[in-house]
Amino acid sequence: MKLNKIDLDNLPNEGLDSVTEIERRSFLKVGLAISGVFAGGKILSVVSKVNEVYASSSEFTEKYPYSPHYSMVVRQGLCIDCELCIKACKETNEVPDYGYRTRILTKTVSDAIGRKQEFIPTLCNHCNEPPCCRACPTKATYKDPNNGIVMMESSKCIGCKMCVLACPYEARYFNAKRRAIDKCNFCWDTRLEKGEKLTACSNVCPSGARIFGDISDPENVVYKMVHQIEKQVWVLRPESGSKPNVFYMKATRSSPWDLRRQADAR
Amino acid sequence: MVKIQKETAERWGYSGIGALFSSKPHLFLMLLFGAVAAWGYAVGIDGFFKGYHHVYGVTRQIPWGLLISAYIFCVVTSTGLCLVSSIGHVFGYEPYMPIAKRAVFLSITFMLAGFTIIFFDIENPFRMAVYNVISPNFTSNMWWMGTLYGLYLLSLGIEYFFLLDQNHSMSRFAGILGVIFGVAAHSNLGAVFGMLHGREFWYGPYMPIYFIVSAMMSGGAAIIFFTCLAWKMNREILDHRMERAVKAVCQLTTMLIAVIMFFTIWKIISGIVAPEKYLAIMAFVTGPHALTFWLFEVAMGMVIPFFLLLRSKGTNYGLMFSATAMMLVGIFFMRYNLVLAGQLVPVFHGLGVEEYSGLLPYFPSYHEIAVAIAGLSLAITGFLFGEKILNAHQFQKHEIVxxxxxxxxxxxxxxxxxxxxxxxxxxxxxxxxxxxx
Known part of the structure; x- marks a missing residue:
């Protein structure tokens, strides 16, 4: 192929006379806007800063690949560690004594003023990009194509415990009775599939710390709680990049977001 | 039992079952290690019926323990034996050729020993055989590792058969496949750890690279160790060529120790400056695992053998034997430390919660130790068995010359x-x- 050579060196200089003041200014503005020099690069940069503000990327908060896209909001300040959720989970899903699908962690800040302790419920985060599903050699654990729940097909599980290691949220354990890894599936087989609207844990939670719903539905409470900028919403261990579907936020009794309890049927 | 024709037996260097009884101490050792292996596997089967979660020391937070370490030790040694010996009989560098038969035989032995150990770690090993085939997950490193190791073992088997049969062009072809599958499988084993993005300590390309290089180091150590051992049992195996081969392997191993030393040094330094790795690294540098790290992994696995091997100049068999024996112990702890390192720091440590404020505890249980010992004893039994029954893996005169x-x-x-x-x-x-x- 033959290219027409442009002899750049010997082109006549057009000079700056033909460039107007306004053109020069707008050119500079574009450059400054892209590099985000205005406002310290925090607000007006073309390069997205949304990751620093929200837990997940904007693409993730705007687009939900499943319908319904089940999700949970944990309102950290409201949890009182009554462990009713753990009990309900054990009863509903036949969880043995040596294991758990959900757990409440205790955080103590001894030099805090006022309240010194808070509780952090944890469970499977039903990540959009679950490391466990990638790691499983036999597709025994998989992302449900309809509702996005990370499911287990117990009969395929070989018990290599690769997924236990891969999980960033310590949500998996080996269940000897099932002869497979067991984990939270948002009570899919025990409740949701049978027409219930809530998981066992969010159903019994007396303080409204666990709010369960469909985040792809703008009318849903979970959608409303995550899509606002008045209160910060975050996820646990965002650095693992797994795009979790369990969101955390602070809420107190006086908070406008305080629903005493999630209504059983919405 | 397959009856081997006299002509074939001669070609293979097969000395017959009777050869096992030629030396009483040898037979005694073989029975001893065989019995230890049988005891260990019996304990393992006992554990299988009682339920592993009752008898093993592994927990929900530390799901992989001593058994995975022992499995990794075995397959690392196997891959290393295959890679180091392939320098000679596959890639054609003449000084390495005499080690081929023993190395490939041991490579198969260690691989099988490794498989028996992992059998007792996996909860449903029988399901694995079925669903690995009918429900494969191509994004899973675990799947690739299992499958590629299967192919690797197959290639090794074919390679060894043709080595015995003195068909060196075919054995070379199978050897190339063995090297390819070996490297692929082994780097995948590294990637099993290296691709866990929820575990910062392991995540990254370091693991697969480290696995391949350290495999070659282990392979070199194993070749020297077992050749020295064979020489102690049967002084006739060392001719000039074999001496030269041992010397060449010794030089390579020394260099690889130096490489792994650098890997370890940079692992520590980079870990100390990275906040997410700091705790795990410090657990080994000054924390509860400092003894296994400094004494076993560093001193016995690298530093002392490095100087002993240098001093031996590849000709002092006593020094080389003690150096590589130390190395094999050290390398075992190297694997153990590596498996534990990524799990010691709880995944929720960063939350600052009470439950996960410190490092997680793990100590192997009786059942785990028994199965690990069983696997290693099986490999040693295999070695002793092979030395006698296959005429000390000697090449025949016309093959060499x-x-x-x-x-x-x-x-x-x-x-x-x-x-x-x-x-x-x-x-x-x-x-x-x-x-x-």
């Missing part, structure tokens, strides 16, 4: 004679020694 050539008593290499030349004349010509007038 082609027609018209001879082994040089001076350098151990193969020299070709020109027509009408005597041994002495050829030797002088090769080494450019002027004839005395």
């Amino acid at each position: 082609p027609a018209g050539a001879f082994i040089c008593p001076g350098c151990g290499g193969i020299h070709y004679k020109k027509e009408g030349e005597t041994h002495e004349e050829a030797l002088q010509r090769h080494h450019r020694i002027r004839k005395a007038k």
Whole structure:
């Protein structure tokens, strides 16, 4: 192929006379806007800063690949560690004594003023990009194509415990009775599939710390709680990049977001 | 039992079952290690029926423990044996050729020993055979590792068969496949750890690279160790060529120790400056695992053997034997430390919660130790068995020395004679020694 050579060196200089003041200014503005020099690069940069503000990327908060896209909001300040959720989970899903699908962690800040302790419920985060599903050699654990729940097909599980290691949220354990890894599936087989609207844990939670719903539905409470900028919403261990579907936020009794309890049927 | 024809037996260097009974101490050792292996597997089967979660020390937070470490030790050694020996009989570098038979035999032995150990770690090993085939997950490193190791073992088997059968072009072809599958499988084993993005300590390309290099180091150590051991049992195995081969492997191993030392140094330094790795690294540098790290992994696995091997100059068999024996112990702890390191720091440590404020505890249980010992004893039994029944893996005269050539008593290499030349004349010509007038 033959290219027409442009002899750049010997082109006549057009000079700056033909460039107007306004053109020069707008050119500079574009450059400054892209590099985000205005406002310290925090607000007006073309390069997205949304990751620093929200837990997940904007693409993730705007687009939900499943319908319904089940999700949970944990309102950290409201949890009182009554462990009713753990009990309900054990009863509903036949969880043995040596294991758990959900757990409440205790955080103590001894030099805090006022309240010194808070509780952090944890469970499977039903990540959009679950490391466990990638790691499983036999597709025994998989992302449900309809509702996005990370499911287990117990009969395929070989018990290599690769997924236990891969999980960033310590949500998996080996269940000897099932002869497979067991984990939270948002009570899919025990409740949701049978027409219930809530998981066992969010159903019994007396303080409204666990709010369960469909985040792809703008009318849903979970959608409303995550899509606002008045209160910060975050996820646990965002650095693992797994795009979790369990969101955390602070809420107190006086908070406008305080629903005493999630209504059983919405 | 397959009846082996006399002619085939001769070609294979097969000495018959009777050879096992030729030396009483040897037979006693073999039965001893066999019995230890049988005991360990019996304990493992006991654990299988009681339920592993009752008898193993592994927990929900530390799901992989001693058994995975022992499995990794076995397959690392196997891959290393295959890779180091392939330098000779696959890639054609002549000094490495005499080690081929023993190395490939041991490679198969260690691989099988490793598989028996992992059998007792996996909860449903029988489901694995079915669903690995009918429900494969191509994004899973675990799947690739299992599948590629299967292919690797198959290639090793074919390679070894043709080595025995003295069909060296075919064994070379199978050897190339063995090297390819070996490297692929082994780097995948590294990636099993290296691709866990929820575990910062392991995540990254370091693991697969480290696994391949350290495999070659282990392989070199294993070749020297087992050749020295074989030499202690049967002094006839060392001819000039074998001596030269051991020397060459010794040089390579020394260099690889230096490489792994650098890997370890940078792992520590980079870990100390990275906040997410700091705790795990410090657990080994000053924390509860400092003994296994400094004494076993660093001193016994690298530093002392490095100087001993340097001092031995590849010719002092006593020194080389003790150096590589130490190395094998050290390398075992190297694997153990590596498996634990990524799990010691709880995944929720960063939350600052009470439950996960410190490092997680793990200590192997009786059942785990028994199965790990069983696997290693099986490998040693296999080695002892192979030495006797396969005539110490010796090459036959015509395999080593082609027609018209001879082994040089001076350098151990193969020299070709020109027509009408005597041994002495050829030797002088090769080494450019002027004839005395």
